[in-house]
Amino acid sequence: MNSDKKHFVSIAGNIGSGKSSLTELISTEFGWKPYYEKVSNNPYLKDFYSDMNRWSFNLQVFFLSHRFKTHIEILRSKKSVIQDRSIYEDVEIFALNLYKMGKMSKRDYDNYRNLFKEMTSFLKAPDLLLYLKSDLPKLQKQISLRGREFEKNIDPGYLKNLNESYDEWISRYNTGKCIVVDSNDLDFVNRKKDLQKIIKLINDSVIK
Numbered sequence: 001m002n003s004d005k006k007h008f009v010s011i012a013g014n015i016g017s018g019k020s021s022l023t024e025l026i027s028t029e030f031g032w033k034p035y036y037e038k039v040s041n042n043p044y045l046k047d048f049y050s051d052m053n054r055w056s057f058n059l060q061v062f063f064l065s066h067r068f069k070t071h072i073e074i075l076r077s078k079k080s081v082i083q084d085r086s087i088y089e090d091v092e093i094f095a096l097n098l099y100k101m102g103k104m105s106k107r108d109y110d111n112y113r114n115l116f117k118e119m120t121s122f123l124k125a126p127d128l129l130l131y132l133k134s135d136l137p138k139l140q141k142q143i144s145l146r147g148r149e150f151e152k153n154i155d156p157g158y159l160k161n162l163n164e165s166y167d168e169w170i171s172r173y174n175t176g177k178c179i180v181v182d183s184n185d186l187d188f189v190n191r192k193k194d195l196q197k198i199i200k201l202i203n204d205s206v207i208k
Helices: 019-030 045-050 052-076 088-100 106-120 136-146 156-171 192-207
Strands: 008-013 033-035 081-084 128-133 177-182
Touching: 008 019, 008 156, 019 033, 019 081, 019 128, 019 192, 033 052, 045 052, 052 081, 052 088, 052 106, 088 106, 088 156, 128 156, 128 192, 136 156, 177 192
Parallel strands: 008 081, 008 128, 033 081, 128 177
Antiparallel strands: none
């Protein structure tokens, strides 16, 4: 599985889709450096789930700053990497959804989009975007199982809207290779054969 060529793979997906777990497993399998989404020490996340209107812009700018820094580090690195969520999901999914829900003002949304556009103009997209597509029941089950206090009261409608935004974005994604993985019946954490399916997809797409 080793290769002298550098590979940059990013895992996309809704909250609870299993991105972090898969990132860890792929990192172990290929010996790639993992980059995780900043959750445990995010200064805005708890406040955001309590009052989305007040904290949506702050949260999105924090995530954008963190992911931009991460993306630059990835591009400068000589090592192959596996990334938990891409920078493109910030504007295409989360900021857009907050704006549509009336949780972010048009002024803040336009400001955010302009900032995003300027920042990402300097970036090279991942070699492969792997989208974990999960329906609402699967997302809710996995969110419940991981037991994060601030996620207990996530509105199912919010997750549903995110899924719709993901489907629309993926349908027009054209900045690199993209593979959609229907993960509703997969358990890549506990079933080796399910993990091997994804490993084969990655191996066939960017390594061979």
